[in-house]
Amino acid sequence: MQVEKALSCVRTPDPSAMRETQCRLDSIIKPLGSLGVMESHLVRIAGMTGSHRFDFSKKGAVVFCADNGVVRRGITQSTQEVTAIVAENLTTGDTCLCAMARVAGAKVIPVDIGIATDLRLPGLLARKIAYGTGDISSGPAMTRDQAMGALEVGIDLAIALHRDGYRLLSAGEMGIGNTAIGAAVTSALLGLPASETVGRGAGLSDKGLERKIQVVQSALELHRPDPGDPLSILQSLGGFDIAGMAGLCIGGAVAGLPVVLDGFISNVSALLACRLCPGVRHFILPSHLSAEPAAALVMRELELEPPLRAGLRLGEGTGAVATFPLYDMMLEIYSSMVTFDDENMEAYQPL
Secondary structure (H helix, E strand, O other): OOHHHHHHOOOOOOHHHHHHHHHHHHHEOOOOOOOOHHHHHHHHHHHHHOOOOOOOOOEEEEEEEEOOHHHHHOOOOOOOHHHHHHHHHHHHOOOHHHHHHHHHOEEEEEEEEEOOOOOOOOOOEEOOOOOOOOOOOOOOOOOHHHHHHHHHHHHHHHHHHHHOOOOEEEEEEEOOOHHHHHHHHHHHHHOOOHHHOOOOOOOOOHHHHHHHHHHHHHHHHHHOOOOOOHHHHHHHHOOHHHHHHHHHHHHHHHHOOOEEEOOHHHHHHHHHHHHHOHHHHHHEEOOEOOOOOOHHHHHHHHOOOOOEOOOOOOOOOHHHHHOHHHHHHHHHHHHHOOEOOOOOOOOOOOO
16 A cells, blocks of 8 residues: 555544443453553553454564664674574574564564565565665665655555454564664654664674764764654665554554554654654554663653563564563453442442
8 A cells, every 4th residue: 555545544543442441441340540551552452443342362573674784884783694594583483572472372474674685485574675775874775765665565564464364463673783773763853863862772882882873973964854754764764674664553553453562663663653644653552661762752752651661672573572461461351350330349439
């Protein structure tokens, strides 16, 4: 689906489904709001899906894999080849995400949206836009057509997965150098210097962090991004994984399919999607507050409260999948717990 058409098809949350869900939660024998943000998440999912009846039986962990040209500037601990290695491991079940997904009852769905080499592997969706992006410190990351194409990959995938019966998705990524790209996009969207958005990623030294800040700042000075033009920011500074996840959020909003965000990179993608269409915000769910320094800034801008604060910084969608069992447990409480009426008890009332 073309980006413009998708943006025009973004749904609005169903208020009646949200009210019914809130009434059911308040009727269960427990203190009002005692399950915290997970209660609000369940209400929000009702608005997304248009129903107070929930089905999380088919869950998908989507991982967009892509390389970033900026790694040529020596700002990462790992070489670009690692992206392809981890992408292959995602297809064989040999990553942390895969182990967690087996416990959570989710299928891992890796997508080659821009790996710098050809991988023809069973289970890897081939949606390559290009062999990695350009080096943002010396030129644009991608062309406008590539940016639109990468967004459409995510949009189409969300719609197709909804059609295939998936009812809960997570947005994950794999790509060496993408914390630098995420920081650059964050700086551009929020009008901040690189010193406030760049973190250590996989564990850079002080010297490595200083170089990373310098490289991202030089890219910002080169492109002089307009905070009001998210598509231009994506084109000049973004990554194909960021574009794919932004598209997944948009496609979820079109299909009425909840998308659970992972950490910093997917949060930036969601912010980009919301800048393209503010209504997308109603169809995304936060999972955890990443250890990256800009993560709190992005979460605050999205006005979302994550249920987990565990210092996670692994990526791949691991933090998002960690919340999947929480949704299953919430559904069990919601559907099976007795109510105050069942026990002839007086319900709690707000004070």
